[in-house]
Amino acid sequence: MNPENFPIMNKYELETVPIGIGGKRMQFYRIADWEPFIKNLFSGENGSFTDFPHWIKIWEASLVLTDYLLDEGLKTEGQLETSQSVLETGAGMGITGMFLAAFGHPVILTDYDEDCLELMRLNIAYNELESARVQKLDWDQPELDGRFDIICGAEVIYRESIIASLTALFRKHLKPGGRIYLAHDHQRSSVETFMARLPADMRAETVVKTFRGQDMARRIVIHILRFA
Numbered sequence: 611m612n613p614e615n616f617p618i619m620n621k622y623e624l625e626t627v628p629i630g631i632g633g634k635r636m637q638f639y640r641i642a643d644w645e646p647f648i649k650n651l652f653s654g655e656n657g658s659f660t661d662f663p664h665w666i667k668i669w670e671a672s673l674v675l676t677d678y679l680l681d682e683g684l685k686t687e688g689q690l691e692t693s694q695s696v697l698e699t700g701a702g703m704g705i706t707g708m709f710l711a712a713f714g715h716p717v718i719l720t721d722y723d724e725d726c727l728e729l730m731r732l733n734i735a736y737n738e739l740e741s742a743r744v745q746k747l748d749w750d751q752p753e754l755d756g757r758f759d760i761i762c763g764a765e766v767i768y769r770e771s772i773i774a775s776l777t778a779l780f781r782k783h784l785k786p787g788g789r790i791y792l793a794h795d796h797q798r799s800s801v802e803t804f805m806a807r808l809p810a811d812m813r814a815e816t817v818v819k820t821f822r823g824q825d826m827a828r829r830i831v832i833h834i835l836r837f838a
Contacts, residue, residue: 611732611735611736615735616728616731616732616735617728618725618728618729618732619639619732621725622641622642622643622725623641623642623643624639624640624641624642625639625640625642626638626639626640627640627668629668629673629705631673631676631677631680631709632676632677632680632681632709632713634709634712634713636708636709636712636737637736637737638668638703638705638708638733638737639729639732639733639736640666640668640703640729641666644666647663647666663723663725663726664700664702664765664768665701665702665703665721665723665725665726665729667702667703668703668705669702669764669765670795670821670823670828670830671764671765671793671794671795671821671830672702672703672705672706672764672765672793673705673821674764674793674819674821674830674832675706675762675764675791675793675830675832676705676706676709676710677819678791678793678817678819678832679706679710679760679762679791680709680710680713683789683791683834684710684715684760693714693715694715694759694760695715695716695717695756695758695759695760695785696710696711696715696716696717696718696758696759696760696761696762697717697718697720697754697758697760697761697762697783698710698717698718698719698720698761698762698763699720699747699749699761699762699763699766699776699779700720700721700763700764700765700766701719701720701721701726701730701763702721702726702764702765703726703729703730703733704719704721704730704733704734704742704744706762706764707719707742707762708730708733708734708737708739708742711734711739711740711741711742712737712739714741715741715760716741717741717742717743718742718743718744718745718754718758719734719742719743719744719745720744720745720746720747720754721746721747722746722747722748722749724746727744727746730744731744749772749775749776749779750775752779752782752783754779754783756783757782757783757784757785757788758783758784758785758788759785759788759789760788760789760790760791761780761783761784761788761789761790761791762790762791762792762793763791763792763793764792764793764794765793765794765795765798766792767792767794767798767800767801767804768798768800769800770800770803770804773800773803773804773807776804777807777808777809780835780837781809781837784837786837787836788836789834789835789836790833790834790835790836791832791833791834791835792832792833792835793830793831793832793833794830794831794833795828795829795830795831796818796829796830796831801831801833805833808835811837811838812835812836812837812838813835813836813837813838814833814834814835815833815834815835816831816832816833816834817831817832817834818830818831818832819832
């Protein structure tokens, strides 16, 4: 990869990590050294989880969501449909959207942080994903065209103040009959608030999966939402 085309390669120390899901294996660039981020974040008195640069971490929820969509969520009669348009919101490293693109889905990966967007562009180019593109998206003032068959996101409901904006985004950009897939660690209290505030015309289904890593197991909740 030419660093001149991707300035983030000169801005941060990066490393590649292999990820395999659904029978495909890809390499993802990521931040190699978290220390400057964490040191800067908590150097003041007001640093908190909600300020954490979520795009520098591979979240277990994103891996579980990707596996679920490829193994169950996007299959009809056992076959993976590849013509469904996908919006990944709060994409972070963009793992879910990029794997869906690798299987042929047209995907738009969105986030707000410029470095995050640049890292996703780098990984899309590195993995030669022709059906994926990146777009900046502000949930409070969204500039986004079109509607989508699938909207998905992992660990996107991390504070209650974003619930109204996110719900409005879903209503505006989900196609009739479309589905929303949101995956979170089961301990996220803001997700409970989100579910309690669902509009009357939205239906929800809940699936619980377990992510097992080295010396750890974590419960991941996937909410599948539809408008009536």
